[in-house]
Amino acid sequence: MGSGAEHGESELHGALRAALGDVTVLAEPAAMEPYRRDRALDPDAGVPLAVVLPESTADVQAVMRWASAHGVPVTPRGSGTGLSGGATAVEGGIVLGTERMRAIRIDVDTRMAVVQPGLLNAEVKAAAAAHGLWYPPDPASFEICSIGGNAATNAGGLCCVKYGVTADYVLGAEVVLADGRAVALGGPRLKDVAGLSMLALFVGSEGTLGVITELTLRLLPAPPPARTVVAWFGSTERAAGAVVAIASRVRPSMLEYMDRLSVNAVEDVLGMGLRRDAAALVVARSDDQHPDGAEIAAMLRAFADHGALEAFEAEPAAGERFAQARRMAIPAVERLGPLLMEDVGVPLPMLADLITGVEAIAAARGVAIAFIAHAGDGNTHPLIVDDPGDPGHAARARLAYGEVMELAIRLGGTITGEHGVGRLKRPWLVDQIGEDLLGISRRVKRALDPDGILNPGVIFEADDGPA
Template sequence: MSGRRDALRAALGDIVVLTEPAAVEPYRRDRALDPGAGVPLAVVLPETTAQVQAVMRWASEHGVPVTPRGAGTGLSGGATAIEGGIVLGTERMRAVRIDVDTRMAVVQPGLLNAEVKAAAAAAGLWYPPDPASFEICSIGGNAATNAGGLCCVKYGVTADYVLGAEVVLADGRAVVLGGPRLKDVAGLSMLKLFVGSEGTLGVITELTLRLLPAPPPARTVVAWFDGTERAAAAVFAIASRIRPSMLEYMDRISVNAVEDVLHMGLRRDAAALVVARSDDQHPGGAEIAVMLRAFADHGATEAFEADPAAGERFAQARRMAIPAVERLGPLLMEDVGVPLPLLADLVKGVEAIAAERGVAIAFIAHAGDGNTHPLIVHDPADPDLTERARLAYGEVMDLAIRLGGTITGEHGVGRLKRPWLAGQIGDDLLGISREVKRALDPGGILNPGVIFAAEVPDAPGEPAVPGAQ
């Protein structure tokens, strides 16, 4: 392997290439901690599109698989290193330019979501998509997975703000998709094809993003419930009447986990917490009234409008939920979504799975758009518990599919959810997707094993994922 590393270094010149085991180790896995991660030939850290092209040309010529990687915060194994492959990290690609006149940003993929927000805010503008991990996740990774977040119930997901992208294909060609235009229907919508493709079709090297005027101040309403189904019914009552700027849900396990960390006086005995926001400028606060009425009608034990400082604390509590629950033990993280009228059915079904399998499942949700995150706690040192958690992981996705939902609302299929993809979209559509993949990446070198089965000759076998047969 050392000879191939030397050849790679020689071909790439000044591009940073990491090969020492200690330097490579942090790049082998994303936050999903896929146990099937391999040891790559090298980690390559380009700074320009031309350098990414050089990497892909070399990889294509030598048939070496490439794993594109942003900040490594992905939750579905989408940035898992391949044995003997290349990890192409975009962390050094950090240019940003804000055009105030057109309300657009042109950014490289290595910027964090929070840095894009900050650059926009400095110009009096706003970039809305806000994953809970916005402070640590990259904008390139957001585009690769079509990330969502807390405000998406009103303002939409990443794809709604990507106007253009520069993408390097498997053979090293760089193509420009879309551009700084608000309306453009010339040809097939290739841009939308690449947003959410999880690095399987090309490497994003630049994004043109739509920005909005700064949002008006938001008002926050908080409600506590002694029944989870009542909380879910209240969420639907709100979302079916208005478009709140946030509508989030936490169950007892997640509330207690957050309280253990933040010590902010959350109610440990409650079955569910709902945090809702409105940036409606109606002088009478019409949306606030709708929220409070829905909470009262569905049996909230307490509901109130929080002052601005308290509202921020409750929003932070929701953002803290996943890292707080992680303190209880390693997680199998779900990302299932259902049509809003069936949210209560999903909540009830997940609770039944947790009881039947004897596992703890913390349930948090971007409830206003039906996107939920059941978090299954397990212990790798306990084989029986881990097996029950693995079975529950698959059963939650099976449940979402039966309810007409999705196995992933914003995290991506990655490697961990791939066994369930055909069950949602069907064999015909999966076959068409594979044809698109083969057309753009005939050698199968881009992120093999993500979304699709591994397609690279001599690549390692199927990854060890929860529920894989």
């Protein structure tokens, strides 16, 4: 970059710092580098003008007012654990990191938490637990993902099959719009139908409509102890059949699936004695307190009816180890190579068709695809193992990535159940929702962000600003 451009950037840096006062502004390349990408590791990430780290809603308002006045794009960022490229820096833009926004207040009487977005999911859980309460949404990355990022993508997790996703627990939010206005959506009320449900619009909007600066979350009483059942299968189709049978009869608090590749990857890391020969592992839980253990019996019966090689109820400590094995799946498979991560979802009766279809895609393209799933609600994570050093393999992996999403759409499913569209899945969005609905979504985006400065390139094309 020439000296003229550098001089212009220096002037912008000075103007930004002057406008933001005490807000931390990082402008040195080495300091900004960790903020340029999320866990999707988008190779096309730009070099931002600056990274700003606000601590309050007023700070975020100042950032957005300055960005709006200067036409500078803003990329909101939580803890950077996103898997779809939703926090990819834009060249010459601002990365707005919420990591220093960490206030939390628990109201025991109403069973609610008021939190800033920079807190980790695990920290919200711990604060609630200190009062005998529970915040249920639990992405596998709950120890490192931010609560603001969870709301931005409407994250789910292992227990959402029974207890729901993030949107089911967001009662209110404070959001800063592109022009710097702060608006309050919803609030500490369990029932509220006054006006259009704008809160639902912002949860899952991936930072394209506004920056979430505060959340009011619903909490539950602490859950009862859970019992864990485990089954090994000789075929993926039989395992999928057992999952569908369980979900149609009972409401488990967890119902997870792992294929042979993911099981072996986890066993390489944990060495806990997982069966390497089985085609699939299903781990299920019940927190039903009925003395006859009807849910556990129903799940074990479904396993037997579908020809499980082995099925049993695990002792509590062993049950925790199996749950941990499922949570370890993605980082374990990552040891095999960089991943192209999917989170396609299908109606439960289509689960076996999705699994066998993904297996066929892997064979046809000559790539390894590990398959894990929040199987009880049809939300799956095919993990395509990439080899960037082999251009031919990398090209086949990217073809497989698109074919998995196309398969999910054909089966009546979705290209994203909980990770968000981000940048990586944007080309397939229209195939799922159609031109009419995408056009309506663009009109909403333009109404709230007429200059297209909020997270350009995420969900929408970067030029989907002014009509």
